Amino acid sequence: MSEQDKDSAAPWKATILSLYPDMFPGPLGTSLAGRAMEKGLWSLEAVHIRDFAEGKHRNVDDTPSGGGAGMVLRPDVIGSAIDHVTGEGDTRPRILLSPRGKPLTQEKVRELKDAGGAILLCGRFEGVDQRVIDSRELEEISIGDYILSGGELGAMVLMDAVVRLLPGVMGKVESGEEESFESGLLEYPHYTRPTVWEGQEIPEILTSGHHGKIAKWRKEQSIELTRERRPDLYAAWAALEKQSSGKKSKNFASIIGEGGAAILDRSNWARKPDVWSGKFDGLVFGTNASVIFFSTDEAGKGPQLHRHPYDEVFIIRKGKALFTVDGETIEAEEGQIVFAPANMPHKFESVGSDGLETIDIHVSNEIIQENLEE
């Protein structure tokens, strides 16, 4: 960001309403967020809710109507506090940190970054009177499925996530864009020097200098990690991929009728017109199955040991094959079907002089393969 841009962009402004304003800026006063604040890229004002309470005891809370444990923050006190900090023409979103809220996501963080700031109400006790939540149109946001004792830490989490995305805060824009959640996937694993540490080497591909292969490896790692750890994110990502690849597919496959049925010409998957060899990615049809067509006339031929982050089914169309799946050997012949579960190392080779033809179905919208050392 140029000096001129910095001057013209108004800093992102957070106003916190809390019973513990002294907690702020807390950790946000140091490191990346602290330096950004010093540079004037964002500002924080913490306002004491009790300043808006009236009466001798300046009570901010009262017992829950209908009975029950704990106390509830009063609507009159909270209403006055919100009105006081909302300036003329202030369009910043008004947020109540609340375990009942919608989960804070990276998408929401980006939206808040673009909103110019936020008014953040930190609840305490049992929560906040519903009437003020409704009348002041507070958006409830949760930072996770657990209960904190107050909204202050939630507000800090939210601000930290936003501030690091503000222009001029992070060194390189890319360092934000490649991160977990930005592409709908978790990020791939990182490595740095020393090249060998406690006998463990950095994956060879990362020191190959081949940028295309590195990008492909990272994407595969991201997909696999997400599939394993966050099936919810994976499902959403796969559905989106399917949608967009379905659109791309029209370039290759001929669509038949309204229902989405399609046909792919042999010239679009086979390496040679007369050999059972080639492949297609399910992306072509926008579906979750890809196929490799394998054929050889020679005995002992077949792919090296490898694995995929999804299940694979082999249909023996012709001849005999010797499969190794997770160290087990399986002999299979024409008409038989072999199954290799996701992530299980496997290979096969043709047996005998009749040659071998297989149809290998990959349960994925694209073929992803990691070759392994034997």
Ligand SMILES: C[S@@+](CC[C@H](N)C(=O)[O-])C[C@H]1O[C@@H](n2cnc3c(N)ncnc32)[C@H](O)[C@@H]1O
């Ligand atoms: C003890 S909690 C109240 C919990 C409330 N009785 C419930 O069961 O939903 C007090 C305050 O902490 C904050 N808080 C607690 N957990 C939170 C979370 N997961 N995300 C955001 N804020 C939270 C809210 O501001 C809440 O009003």
